[in-house]
Amino acid sequence: MEAPGVRLLVPGNVRHTSGGNAYNAALLRALAQLGVATETLPVDGGWPVGGPADRGALRRLLTASDAGRVTLVDGLVACGAPEELEAAAAAGTPAWILLHMPLAAHPDLERRALRAAAGVICTSNTAAAALRTAHGLRDADGGIHVAVPGTDPAAPAAGSAPPHLLVLAALLPNKDQQLLLSALAQLTDLDWTATLAGSDTADPGYAARLRRQAGRPGLAERVRIPGELRGAALDAEWSAADLSLLVSRSETYGLVVTESLARGVPVIVRDGTGAVEALAAGTPGTSVDTSTAAAPAVPGAAVDLREDPAPLAALLRRWLTDPALRAAWRAAAHAARGRLPGWDATARAVLDILGRPAGPRQRPGLPPHTAN
Incomplete structure (x- = not known):
């Protein structure tokens, strides 16, 4: 069966090189090399959280019908905008969260966003563990997945004298x-x-x-x-x-x-x-x-x-x-x-996760009214 297309919504206000930006770009390149149609959509705004206009633009992107494509939203955007993810789920276009780091400053917003998402893909085991700790989740709770970063092949460094x-x-x-x-x-x-x-x-x-x-x-x-x-x-x-x-x-x-x-x-x-x-x-x-x-x-x-x-x-x-x-x-x-995984392994892990059944709402095992 042909893999679904993937569109990734990324924060438009992060313009410097960062690990999150590098992961996002490398993942989409690797997905494209596997034959998956991809699209990057920068979302302007003061993320995390953003203003009313920022969140309104995000809502329009999330609720727009896009048959045949899965929507991933960078956690820096998604975790501060739970109402927009909830609106997408209600419209039948639930989005996945691609989470590079937990939103420690806004745990209540993050908790709601996790609950509204189709699922969460963390980009490290460390991020997944921090998310579980922050919200009282167990390893057995569904909806939290991990796709660790890959690497690109590179020539060995020659080094210098002095070091x-x-x-x-x-x-x-x-x-x-x-x-x-x-x-x-x-x-x-x-x-x-x-x-x-x-x-x-x-x-x-x-x-x-x-x-x-x-x-x-x-x-x-x-x-x-x-x-x-x-x-x-x-x-x-x-x-x-x-x-x-x-x-x-x-x-x-x-x-x-x-x-x-x-x-x-x-x-x-x-x-x-x-x-x-x-x-x-x-x-x-x-x-x-x-x-x-x-x-x-x-x-x-x-x-x-x-x-x-x-x-x-x-x-x-x-x-x-x-x-x-x-x-x-x-x-x-x-x-x-010689043992580092390539970005193709990351892309295959993401496709495997996206291909799993979404299951019931409350994907990350969070009850509707979890106290902070």
């Missing part, structure tokens, strides 16, 4: 580049260089503070903050990388982690975030051991971080001064490189 550190993340407070720069400031007696690349338009004030911090003595001559990189400039950074870092305060996955592993580059992530799930993606049957920086099967490490940069500085110092540790992490990253 080059790469951070690819939008310049935003959650990504905590300030803590990283504070850690690097404790390592100026060692040889290394670093690039912190990412969009500087979402929070210009934070980006300016980062550049001032990176301009201090000991950092200015070895840290670059070039803004967002694309094409050949980005490829050159990946090729030069010996280690990448994602120390965000919160992540539900972290696509840049698997993009790094696809190039044989080990990664340091913050413990307790979804980036730990991504770090283990290429090592089936194992988990990241955070008790030691040298877990042999893991291509990097998860470090316990709060407000103090000292633990990160200590781990980086060990990596910079211990050739055996660098070699072990690099070897583990190269081993993981």
Whole structure:
């Protein structure tokens, strides 16, 4: 039987490169390669939640008859607009939610949206677990599914001398580049260089503070903050990388982690975030051991971080001064490189989920009047 077409409604107000945007685009490319008709529909508005006009436009899109196509709505739009999803369900055009991260600031709205949706596809096991915890769901409750990100094949990184550190993340407070720069400031007696690349338009004030911090003595001559990189400039950074870092305060996955592993580059992530799930993606049957920086099967490490940069500085110092540790992490990253799933696997998982019977309303196992 021919697979149904898929249309994906995405937030029009997220214009910088993000993991959610990257997942959405890669998923639609992979679906198209499998012969599925796809369409991306940006929905302008102040999402999440949006204003009355924003939600009205969303309602019109959701309730318009579109025979033969399944509608997916990015969770950043859907979870703050339950009335619109309820209207779509009442009109016989129920939409699925593609959820990258829970909407922690609006749990009541999210709960209603989940209840109105045809089903929910989370883009990581971490996001699914957070959703279940937030709303008191059990693993056995229906309607919550997972389609983990894939990766694109990439050439192995050549590396650099001295070692080059790469951070690819939008310049935003959650990504905590300030803590990283504070850690690097404790390592100026060692040889290394670093690039912190990412969009500087979402929070210009934070980006300016980062550049001032990176301009201090000991950092200015070895840290670059070039803004967002694309094409050949980005490829050159990946090729030069010996280690990448994602120390965000919160992540539900972290696509840049698997993009790094696809190039044989080990990664340091913050413990307790979804980036730990991504770090283990290429090592089936194992988990990241955070008790030691040298877990042999893991291509990097998860470090316990709060407000103090000292633990990160200590781990980086060990990596910079211990050739055996660098070699072990690099070897583990190269081993993981050949085991990462492709985006075709993600697309097939999504199609399998969409092909399941919708079942009764209250799909995610939520009673009609769940208390917060």
